[in-house]
Amino acid sequence: MSSRLAALQRLAVVTLLGFASGLPLALTGQAMQAWLTVDGIDLATIGFLSLVGLPYTFKFLWAPLMDRFEPPWLGRRRGWLVLTQLALAGVLLLLAAQAPREGIRAFALLAVLLAFLSASQDVVIDAYRTDLLPPPERGMGASLNVMGYRLAMILSGGIALIWTDPTQGGGWSWPDVYRFMGYVLAGLAVLSALLLPRLPDVPRPQTAAARDLRGFVAVLAAVAAGVWLTDRFGGAIAQALVAPLLDGSSLAPALRQRWVDLAALLMGIGFTLPLAAWAARRAHFDTLLGGLHSYFNQQGAAAFLLFIVLYKLGDAFAGSLMTAFLLKSMAYTLAEVGVVNKVVGLWLTIGGALLGGLLMLKLGLWRSLLLFGVLQLLSNLGFWWLAVSGKGALPGTVLPAFDWGFVKLATPTPVDGGLLMVVAFENISGGMGTAAFVAFLMSLCNQRFTATQYALLSAFASIGRVWVGPLAGVLAESIGWPTFFIISTVLAAPALVMLVWLRASVQALDVPVGPARAED
Numbered sequence: 016m017s018s019r020l021a022a023l024q025r026l027a028v029v030t031l032l033g034f035a036s037g038l039p040l041a042l043t044g045q046a047m048q049a050w051l052t053v054d055g056i057d058l059a060t061i062g063f064l065s066l067v068g069l070p071y072t073f074k075f076l077w078a079p080l081m082d083r084f085e086p087p088w089l090g091r092r093r094g095w096l097v098l099t100q101l102a103l104a105g106v107l108l109l110l111a112a113q114a115p116r117e118g119i120r121a122f123a124l125l126a127v128l129l130a131f132l133s134a135s136q137d138v139v140i141d142a143y144r145t146d147l148l149p150p151p152e153r154g155m156g157a158s159l160n161v162m163g164y165r166l167a168m169i170l171s172g173g174i175a176l177i178w179t180d181p182t183q184g185g186g187w188s189w190p191d192v193y194r195f196m197g198y199v200l201a202g203l204a205v206l207s208a209l210l211l212p213r214l215p216d217v218p219r220p221q222t223a224a225a226r227d228l229r230g231f232v233a234v235l236a237a238v239a240a241g242v243w244l245t246d247r248f249g250g251a252i253a254q255a256l257v258a259p260l261l262d263g264s265s266l267a268p269a270l271r272q273r274w275v276d277l278a279a280l281l282m283g284i285g286f287t288l289p290l291a292a293w294a295a296r297r298a299h300f301d302t303l304l305g306g307l308h309s310y311f312n313q314q315g316a317a318a319f320l321l322f323i324v325l326y327k328l329g330d331a332f333a334g335s336l337m338t339a340f341l342l343k344s345m346a347y348t349l350a351e352v353g354v355v356n357k358v359v360g361l362w363l364t365i366g367g368a369l370l371g372g373l374l375m376l377k378l379g380l381w382r383s384l385l386l387f388g389v390l391q392l393l394s395n396l397g398f399w400w401l402a403v404s405g406k407g408a409l410p411g412t413v414l415p416a417f418d419w420g421f422v423k424l425a426t427p428t429p430v431d432g433g434l435l436m437v438v439a440f441e442n443i444s445g446g447m448g449t450a451a452f453v454a455f456l457m458s459l460c461n462q463r464f465t466a467t468q469y470a471l472l473s474a475f476a477s478i479g480r481v482w483v484g485p486l487a488g489v490l491a492e493s494i495g496w497p498t499f500f501i502i503s504t505v506l507a508a509p510a511l512v513m514l515v516w517l518r519a520s521v522q523a524l525d526v527p528v529g530p531a532r533a534e535d
Contacts, residue, residue, distance in 0.1 A: 230300025329507025
C-alpha cells in the first residue's frame with residue numbers, strides 16, 4: 016500500500032510540474048500572437064516574433080550548469096526550480112508594462128528573456144520528472160504531465176482570450192493577463208519549495224566548477240559573436256544571394272524582404288552553432304561535453320535526434336500561426352477561438368494524453384508512436400479543409416452566456432461546427448502523440464546528466480515549433496493557407512518512415528531497467 020501511495024504522490028507531483036511548465040509557454044506563443052494580432056502587428060512580423068522562443072532550442076547550452084551546481088537549502092532540482100519560477104514572475108510583471116505598438120523591440124527582448132527563463136524551468140522540470148519516475152510509470156507520468164501542461168495552457172492561452180474579448184469577456188486587457196500570470200508563477204514557486212519531495216542523492220558530474228563556468232561563458236560569447244556578425248553582415252550577403260532569385264516575381268517588395276531576412280537568419284544559424292561547439296571544446300566545458308558524450312555513446316543516438324526533430328515537425332508547422340489563422344483569415348472572434356481552440360480543444364488534448372497513456376500500457380512505445388503519429392498527420396488535413404470550406408460548412412451551435420467568477424461569456428456565443436470538429440480531432444491526436452513522445456525522450460536519458468541530455472533532446476524537439484515560425488509566416492502570405500496546410504501534412508510523413516526503420520531500437524527502450532539507466 017505504501018508503494019502505491021508513493022506512486023500516486025509521484026504522479027501528482029508530475030501533474031503540478033506540467034502545469035508550471037505550460038503556463039509561461041503560451042505567454043511566449045499563441046497568447047502573445049493574440050496580443051500582437053489585436054494590437055495591429057502584421058502577420059509576417061508575428062511570424063518572425065516566434066523567434067522569441069529561440070532559448071527553447073539552445074537550452075542544452077546552459078543545462079549543464081543545472082546538472083553541475085546545486086543552489087543551497089532546497090537541493091539541486093528544487094532549488095533551480097524555485098529560482099526560475101520567481102524570475103519568471105518578475106519578467107511577466109515587466110512585460111505587462113510594455114505595449115507592443117509603442118516599442119516592439121523592447122517587447123521582443125522581454126519576451127526572449129521570458130522564454131529563456133521558461134526554457135530554464137523546463138530543463139529543471141524535465142530532469143526532476145525523469146529522475147523521479149521509474150520506467151513502468153513513465154507512460155502514465157508523461158500523460159499526466161501533458162494534462163497539467165494543457166490545463167495551464169487552458170488558463171494562459173484559452174481563458175485569457177475570453178477575458179480579453181471586448182464584447183464577451185470580463186474587461187481584461189493583455190497587460191492585466193500577463194500581470195495575473197506573474198502572480199500565479201510566484202505562487203507556484205512557493206508550492207515548489209514546500210510540496211515537492213527531495214530526490215535521492217545522485218552523483219553529480221565530477222568536473223571543475225571554474226572550468227564549467229569558463230566553458231559556459233565561452234559558448235555564450237561565441238553565440239553573441241555569431242549573432243553580431245549575422246546582424247552586421249548577414250543581411251547584405253542574403254540580399255546578394257536571394258534578391259536576384261526573386262526579381263520578376265509577383266511578390267510584394269515587403270514580402271521579398273522577408274525572404275531575404277529568412278535567408279540571413281538561416282545563414283546565421285549555420286555559422287553560430289559550429290562556432291559555439293568549437294568554443295565548448297576549446298574551453299573544456301566538461302559537463303556539457305560529458306553529457307553529450309554519454310548520450311552519443313548509445314546505439315542509434317544520431318538517428319534518434321533526427322527522428323525527434325521530424326516527429327512533431329508537421330504538427331508544429333500547422334500550429335505555428337494557428338491563432339493568427341483563426342482570428343485574421345477565418346475571422347473568428349476572440350471568444351470563439353478562446354472557447355473552442357483553447358478551452359474545449361485543450362480539454363480534448365488532456366483526454367487524448369490520458370487515453371494515450373492507457374493505450375501505451377497495451378501497445379508499447381513503438382506502436383504508440385506510430386499510431387499516434389499517423390493520427391497527427393491526418394489532423395493537419397482538417398485545417399486544410401477548414402481553409403478551403405470556410406466558416407459555416409457544418410452546422411454549428413451556440414454556447415449560452417455564463418459567469419463562473421473567474422471567466423464569463425456576456426452573451427451567447429456562436430460556435431462554428433467545422434472549427435469544433437477540426438480542433439477536436441487535432442487536439443485528441445496531438446495529446447496522444449505528445450504523451451508517447453515525452454515517454455520516449457525520458458527513456459533516452461542517463462540520470463547523471465538528466466538536465467543536459469533531456470534539454471538537448473527537447474531542444475531538438477522544439478526546432479519545429481520555434482524555427483518554422485518565420486518560414487510559416489512568409490509562406491502563408493506567399494502561397495495561401497490551403498497550400499500551407501498541405502505542406503504541413505507532407506512534412507509529417509518522413510518521421511513515420513523513419514520510425515519503421517528504427518523499430519528494433521525503439522522497442523529496446525521499452526525494457527524496464529530500473530529507475531536509472533545504466534552508465535555508458
